[in-house]
Amino acid sequence: MSKTNFTSSQIKSDTSRQSAARDINRDFEERATAERAQKMGMSYIDIANININPDDLKVISMVDAHQSLIIPFFKLGKKIRVAIVHPTNPGTQAVIRRLKDEGWSINVNLASESGLRQALSQYKKLSDVHPIQSDNIIDESKIQSYQDEIENLAHLRSKISTVTADEALNFINVAALKTGASDIHYQPEENQVILRFRIDGVLQQVLEIDKNTYNYIGNQLKYKSRMKLNVSTVPQDGRYFFKVNGRKIDVRVSSIPTEYGESFVCRILDSNKKDLAFADLGFEGRNIMILEKTLNMANGMILVTGPTGSGKTTTLYALLNEFNQPENKIITLEDPIEYHLNGITQSQINEKRGYDFASGLRAVLRQDPDIVMIGEIRDQDTANIASQAALTGHIVLSTLHTNSAVETIPRLINLGLKPFMLAPSINIVMAQRLVRRICPYCVQQEALNHGEREALLSAIEKIQEIYPDYNVTLPPSLPHAKGCERCSNTGYLGQISIAEVFENSDELQDLILSGASVSELFRLLRKQGMLTMGEDGVLKILRGFTSLSEVERVTSI
Numbered sequence: 305m306s307k308t309n310f311t312s313s314q315i316k317s318d319t320s321r322q323s324a325a326r327d328i329n330r331d332f333e334e335r336a337t338a339e340r341a342q343k344m345g346m347s348y349i350d351i352a353n354i355n356i357n358p359d360d361l362k363v364i365s366m367v368d369a370h371q372s373l374i375i376p377f378f379k380l381g382k383k384i385r386v387a388i389v390h391p392t393n394p395g396t397q398a399v400i401r402r403l404k405d406e407g408w409s410i411n412v413n414l415a416s417e418s419g420l421r422q423a424l425s426q427y428k429k430l431s432d433v434h435p436i437q438s439d440n441i442i443d444e445s446k447i448q449s450y451q452d453e454i455e456n457l458a459h460l461r462s463k464i465s466t467v468t469a470d471e472a473l474n475f476i477n478v479a480a481l482k483t484g485a486s487d488i489h490y491q492p493e494e495n496q497v498i499l500r501f502r503i504d505g506v507l508q509q510v511l512e513i514d515k516n517t518y519n520y521i522g523n524q525l526k527y528k529s530r531m532k533l534n535v536s537t538v539p540q541d542g543r544y545f546f547k548v549n550g551r552k553i554d555v556r557v558s559s560i561p562t563e564y565g566e567s568f569v570c571r572i573l574d575s576n577k578k579d580l581a582f583a584d585l586g587f588e589g590r591n592i593m594i595l596e597k598t599l600n601m602a603n604g605m606i607l608v609t610g611p612t613g614s615g616k617t618t619t620l621y622a623l624l625n626e627f628n629q630p631e632n633k634i635i636t637l638e639d640p641i642e643y644h645l646n647g648i649t650q651s652q653i654n655e656k657r658g659y660d661f662a663s664g665l666r667a668v669l670r671q672d673p674d675i676v677m678i679g680e681i682r683d684q685d686t687a688n689i690a691s692q693a694a695l696t697g698h699i700v701l702s703t704l705h706t707n708s709a710v711e712t713i714p715r716l717i718n719l720g721l722k723p724f725m726l727a728p729s730i731n732i733v734m735a736q737r738l739v740r741r742i743c744p745y746c747v748q749q750e751a752l753n754h755g756e757r758e759a760l761l762s763a764i765e766k767i768q769e770i771y772p773d774y775n776v777t778l779p780p781s782l783p784h785a786k787g788c789e790r791c792s793n794t795g796y797l798g799q800i801s802i803a804e805v806f807e808n809s810d811e812l813q814d815l816i817l818s819g820a821s822v823s824e825l826f827r828l829l830r831k832q833g834m835l836t837m838g839e840d841g842v843l844k845i846l847r848g849f850t851s852l853s854e855v856e857r858v859t860s861i
């Protein structure tokens with residue numbers, strides 16, 4: 305185990321005699337310590353040459369380590385290896401006793417005193433890493449000041465070199481969020497480190513960081529994402545998160561060793577964004593096509609209907625999230641505000657103080673928005689203003705309480721909206737319900753019984769008649785919900801929406817203006833390819849997402 309470095313100290317003597325002499329003295333001391341260890345029947349360790357993982361160092365406090373000349377240098381589970389100088393030192397013995405009391409199995413090694421004192425300097429690694437407040441929350445005033453600073457990218461470079469590693473990293477993260485970057489790249493070069501953001505799929509150089517600052521940022525990144533701090537020659541990966549305005553932002557960090565130091569890439573996972581993707585919510589096929597078409601429209605009402613708890617607010621937020629581009633001004637009127645979205649002006653309705661949807665909407669329209677979301681249309685006033693706004697170049701998103709998509713039309717007319725206002729102001733209307741997803745951990749395939757076969761076959765026939773593009777067939781077996789620990793024995797885990805969606809058309813406007821009945825309207829929408837929520841539910845059953853009983857629970861097939 306003993307290592308001598310005569311060779312290296314001889315080479316060094318050419319450049320620095322003093323340091324060579326010190327090295328030779330050290331070598332004598334190490335050899336003497338090794339001999340002493342052998343006599344005492346102990347293992348010897350040249351501790352000065354060990355690069356200790358900071359996590360292992362934490363087992364003994366810096367103060368204890370300095371006072372009692374003991375240092376932990378390798379940890380595996382509850383096994384710990386420590387180096388000491390004097391086995392009979394009462395302080396050393398006390399620390400070892402305490403470790404045993406804490407359940408550590410200890411392997412004690414003898415080290416030279418100067419070697420151990422040199423090793424103790426590694427405790428500095430711990431103080432070089434300043435964890436952000438334990439919950440990693442950046443407060444809003446800080447974000448504001450960061451955002452103000454980041455307005456001017458030219459100042460970011462000098463700013464970064466004057467702030468602490470914590471702040472530098474926060475700064476960069478906030479800048480990435482603000483620019484909508486999906487990835488942050490740190491690329492070490494010979495004399496500096498290039499920081500680049502991937503924005504809309506394209507890498508863009510943001511600034512150069514000096515190597516000193518980068519060392520701090522790199523240590524901080526590794527510490528936060530639980531990588532090994534003392535390992536820099538092999539690739540590592542980890543993750544951490546921080547919160548901004550109640551939004552949880554996940555950061556996935558990966559490192560690779562390069563010629564000029566470790567290179568990091570951080571992928572930013574905005575959990576809100578991900579959860580709000582149409583496909584993740586359960587929209588598919590024709591429904592998703594109509595939703596995406598809507599995003600390119602300049603005006604019109606987007607109405608989502610369903611009872612409370614049918615997921616309509618989440619769908620509206622998913623749409624808002626898609627509309628949320630720098631060139632769009634978005635204002636919402638909500639009761640209550642359920643999610644916070646960056647870049648959107650959200651306003652809370654207060655009916656007791658006369659700030660209701662109708663008066664709020666009038667005020668909002670004076671603020672020159674492109675897109676307005678109104679929590680709910682439930683009176684004539686709101687319906688009228690919403691329709692006017694839609695006809696004058698605004699996108700208006702809102703919800704209503706109706707059972708089906710088509711019933712939205714008579715509902716708005718009953719509220720007092722004139723058909724000549726309603727007909728041209730509609731963009732799309734959708735009704736939806738939530739069904740539970742079958743738990744993937746305990747799902748079981750079962751052959752179809754007679755009842756299931758009959759119900760599904762007739763639904764499939766209807767689906768193919770209405771919208772032949774869906775290629776659906778009846779499988780011999782379907783997943784059934786069973787129940788396990790993961791799903792609290794319900795057999796289900798999570799939810800998915802089933803929906804019926806229609807878009808405006810000339811034929812539809814004609815029917816509305818002629819005062820057509822619900823069944824006449826429905827016939828037209830079917831001719832245009834609209835599946836009912838029940839039929840959309842059957843698609844989800846055939847894809848194995850949910851069960852027949854679950855779809856029957858919330859709708860009729």
Ligand SMILES: [Zn+2]
Pocket residue numbers: 743744745746747786787788789790791792793795796
């Ligand atoms: Zn389960």
